[in-house]
Amino acid sequence: MTARQWSDYINPVVKSIPPSGIRRFFDLAAEMKGVISLGVGEPDFVTPWHIREACIYSLHQGHTAYTSNHGLPELREEIAKYLARKGVQYHPGREILVTVGVSEALDLALRAIICPGDEVIIPTPCYVSYMPGTLMAGGVPVTVATSMDEGFRLTAEKLEATITPKTKALLLCFPNNPTGAVMDREELLKIAQVVEQHDLLVISDEIYDQLTYTGEHTCFASLPGMRDRTILLNGFSKAYAMTGWRLGYAAAHGDFIAAMTKIHQYTMLCAPITAQMSAIEALRYGETAMRKMVEQYNRRRRLVLHGFKEIGLPCFEPGGAFYAFPYIGDTGLTAEEFAEQLLKEEKVAVIPGDVFGPGGEQCIRCSYASSVEDLTTAIKRMGRFLKKIGKH
Incomplete structure (x- = not known):
């Protein structure tokens, strides 16, 4: 058989989904020497x-077996305590599921x-997995573009205008x-009113909740x-610099968690026990180290904003x-052209904003989770x- 004939066996939905635009630029940068990557969203x-020591100790103690599908009871109890501090109560035995990263939690939800x-309404620009994940679940992603002028925030009016009889979440x-x-909180309360009026569900990805520099983060489920109505997703990758540990969780009404657990137990079984035991340590004693990292991110945030202003x-x-x-947008280049030329000419890797959906076409994403x-x-x-392209 030819390659073309073999491709006929592949699910048409999967065939229609493009590869991750983030990974494409990451792979390009990896092939070049001297590149400074502001591409992948990973703590440095x-x-x-x-x-890490908790992980090592758990291995020394011989903790290498499967856990419950739901995750270690001690970890779920610590997650419940953390969420209680965010203003929402969950039963650790019935309403919390530990997953292999937030990516699995999203897929399960x-x-x-x-x-x-x-239909699933997705404000854009958004994380690259949201639309493909919806398609692979059999749903229809419906995007709502936000803009820089409105602070890239979803408004209740835009949400209301996008809802149809097929909208579910x-x-x-x-x-x-x-x-x-x-x-x-006030903006989210208006969104919540629309959600309730139209009997919708909400999947709230709050992986960056600890990395909030202006005001306080509002947990959507606490409204x-x-x-x-909310399936709350969170994890340990960003705040605790645990990306490679692949550990996340979902918290929701017991009916949702039971349904998600059915899929989880047949596909993933459980999250790695060593990562779970380390996460217990993170939640119990990781606040100080986490706050120090957040302070550094905030310092870098200010440095980048000032730097961009200086270069126009x-x-x-x-x-x-x-x-x-x-x-x-004022450069006359598309986001992809800008990113490609910047990489080739100055060896700086950024991500073109159009890979994040409508509203990102004239922007680039720069991660400041890099050294000063x-x-x-x-x-x-x-x-x-x-200056080379005559825009400063």
């Missing part, structure tokens, strides 16, 4: 020692609630990847009437996460690039 910090043809992520936008690159001020989303030295050098190179 190593997981704090006491968390979508597959558990979506029927073929159900709203997928939120604040603080936002890629924009760094945050939403305050009046939203606890049982307009940038919305991010209030959370560790991304800046500067506007490059690398960020300073990258900004100088970007300034030099802007």
Whole structure:
């Protein structure tokens, strides 16, 4: 058989989904020497020692077996305590599921609630997995573009205008990847009213909740009437620099968690026990180290904003996460052209904003989870690039 004939066996939905635009630029950068990467959203910090030590100790103690499908009871209890501090109560035995990263939690949530043809409203720009994940679950992603002028925030009016009889859920992520936008409690309350009026569900990805620099993060499930309508997703990758540990969790009404657990137990079984035991340590004793990392991110956030202003690159001020989303529309280049030329000519890797959906076409995503030295050098190179193309 030819390669073309073999491809006929592949699911048409999978065939229609493009590869990750983030990974494409990451792979390009990996092939070049001397590149400063502001591309992949990964902390440059190593997981704090006491968390790594908990992993080592667990191995010495022989903890190498499967856990419950739901995850270690001690970990679920610590997650419940953490969420209680965020203003929402969950039963650790029935309403919390430990997953292999937040990515699995998102996949489980979508597959558990979506029927073929159900619409999921997704504010954009958004994380690259949201739309493909919805499609692979049999749903229809419906995007709502936000803009720099409105702070990349979803408004209740825009949400209301997008709802149809087929709408089943709203997928939120604040603080936002890629924009760094945050939403305050009053704005989220208006969204919650629309959700309740139209009997919708909400999947709230709050992986960046600890990385909030302006105001306080509001947990969506803590809003009046939203606890049982919300599947709350979170994890340890960003705040505790534990990306490679692949550990996340979902918290929701017991019916949702039971449905998600069915899929989880047949596909993943359980999250790695060593990662779970380390996460217990992170939740119990990781606050100090985590706060130090967040302080460094905030310092870098200010450095990047100041640097972009100095080189004449307009940038919305991010209030959370560790991304800046500067506007490059005045350069005359598309976001992809800008990113490709910047990489080739100045060896700085950024991600074109259009890979994050409508609203990102004239922007680029720059992660400031890099050293101050690398960020300073990258900004100088970007300034030099802007002068080359005559835009400064």
